[in-house]
Amino acid sequence: xxxxxxxxxxxxxxxxxxxxxxxxxxxxxxxxxxxxxxxxxxxxxxxxxxxxxxxxxxxxxxxxxxxxxxxxxx
Numbered sequence: 001x002x003x004x005x006x007x008x009x010x011x012x013x014x015x016x017x018x019x020x021x022x023x024x025x026x027x028x029x030x031x032x033x034x035x036x037x038x039x040x041x042x043x044x045x046x047x048x049x050x051x052x053x054x055x056x057x058x059x060x061x062x063x064x065x066x067x068x069x070x071x072x073x074x
Contacts, residue, residue, distance in 0.1 A: 011041065013039075013041070013049070015056065015059060015060055016060075017039070018056045019056060019057070019060050021035055021039065021049050021050070022049065022050065022053050022056065025046075032046040032047060
């Protein structure tokens with residue numbers, strides 16, 4: 001097989017990195033193209049992450065233990 005025909009494997013972006021990208025875009029107003037260069041992904045990947053922002057934030061909040069959970073365990 002020719003070197004040009006070999007495709008790169010897909011990258012799996014963790015939820016924490018997605019949240020970091022969302023925060024940088026919304027709070028620091030960093031553009032999608034700059035984020036794409038910083039994280040070494042396509043700009044379309046950044047657009048996809050930002051378009052599913054609500055879903056990612058919901059998953060992130062569910063993953064974080066609440067304060068009441070912390071006190072119930074101790």
